[in-house]
Amino acid sequence: MNMRIFLLTLFLSLAPFCEAAFTHSLENDLRTLLFTTNSYNRFTRPLGQVPISAELNLLTLTSLSIKDQTMAIAGYFTFVWTDNRLSWISDATYNTDIPAFYTTQDYVWIPSLSVTNSISDIAVISDNTFIIRVAKDGTLKWTPGGIYQTQCTTDVTYYPFDIQTCSVTLTTWGYTNIEISLTGSGVDLSYYEPNGEWDFSSYSITSSTRAHGGNSLPQISFNLTFRRRPTFQIMNTIIPMILLASLSCFVFQLPPDSGEKMGYSLTTLLAFAVYLTLVSGNIPTTSINTATLSVYLIIMLAMGVISVLLTIYVLKCHHSPEDRPIPNYLKKFCFLASKIAFIDACCKQKIYSIDDPEIESKSKEVPKSPNEDSELSWPEVTRILDKFFFRFYAVFLLIVTLCVVLTLIIHYYTDR
Template identity: 55%
Template sequence: MSLAGYLTMFWDDQRLDWSQDATYNTSIPAIYSNEENIWRPALIIENSVSDISIVSDANVLMKIQSVGSVIWTPSGIYITHCETDVTYYPFDTQSCDVIITTWGYTSIEIALYVAQEAVRLEYYKENGEWKYQGFSAYTTSNTREGSSTPEITFTLTFKRRPVFHVLNSLIPMVLLAFLSSMVFKLPPDSGERIGYSLTVLLAYAVYLTIISDNMPSSSSSTSVLSKYAYLTIISDNMPSSSSSTSVLNKYACE
């Protein structure tokens, strides 16, 4: 799963509190600085498949409020691992996780919490292939090298839009199954059954290749549509065999 967005982080640093210090101008509500001068939590996207590194963006400034609260919104493109289930393709629903955890810190030093508005959709753009269904977010702890580390899991649920696949894969497969049954309308002695069945068989092979290219490469689940295509190909070969046998018997008798 590939996401383009940003993370909003809030934390308190008492060392940056100048609201009660007469040495500084308390009328200034906030100042801005970058990550090179201010401490920031070392967080990583644990299930990232492109780059496992600390979340960082030197171009985005941190807002430091007078009470010591820091707000930081680093952005990026996050490509994460997502285990897909294509059993009911193209009418499937997928749930993908984005796991954020600390790096170099344990649960003793840092505690992670989920904000009330965990996922914001102000800048969300509709996708032509997937429809956003909802999300869930929760905090857990993970044991790494004998130490407990906090992590936050965002689970996003998407439902595939089936119209494209129905028009380009499902309906042609149903029509080919109807054409395959029409082979029995041909006279058995004409020899046309073999050519007709082979033509339908090649069409099935083409659409089976198209379906395989559109589905994720996974052996954990098998699509019902693929099973249907293979069974139809096997049944489509049976009339061809019987037809060829009858033709050979005719020439043998003559």
């Protein structure tokens, strides 16, 4: 007798850990009870105001085009709500053996939701192929997915070191905030595959209401922040651009008598213009923000054009007749240029005798910085101009390039 009592007690204690005695007929009976016997109507809301929890499960970033201002992601939503009409937790006949069953949207009430900032398909989220899990406490979990292409307002100021925030906006279709309350529960990255161009940075969720026809519709936005991986643009855009722009300086290092000065400056300008055409295909075409890189390109192109004009003027000075007087403004400019750029020129100065200042000694060439009383020749003017323009271009190019690069890098690493 004691042995029987012991075995019965052992069986009762291990019963919860035994495999549920699921049968097809048992689940069929449960479905008949819930949907037929209880007269379930899928068009009727389970509550006066149904709380809907929404989660975005991000699988990958398909594309983020700042040129077209669009974002495309692959993922799925997880919607959770409670329908007490589908609860069998208090029914001892089914709650132990059937913890949950699965159905589709054709048999149960589902919330009418839509991605309102979609640019590919503006429609209610609906697909019979996505099953809905119904738990024994009446909790329903629905996970519809797909490719969501949405509009994204981008900021290209710091391209290609830019950080973009794009959103997927979800709102009810027809139901007001009195009938449905929509809450964002987060963004799941468990199965996220990294993108080669963009690195996922962070996310945030904002809740708001959308006015429509005198009613307020609940709305939530999943704001996704992506940071561009700039290595490709640095290697293929920025470094070649800086190297090509630096060639404009060296036109002033060529001797005027070489005959290559004008050809070199024009070739450099044309090469930069062709490269600018190629690069412009990657720079966003938007007037809302101006890319810092675009400003840099314009400055470098202007420097190339000005270098051509300065080369023409230098050659004109070099080939001027010796008997043609040098204008005073040019003498003053050469004097200031030599002081600013620390240029030593071989100038012809009049040297007078200390004993008799009235007697002019023989003119001879003395290496000395030019002053306002110096007698400059046209070749000396050309030499001063070439040196000054070279040093000015080199310093200006260095300053502008450092300012642009440091601005982009500081923004990229501080805005994290």
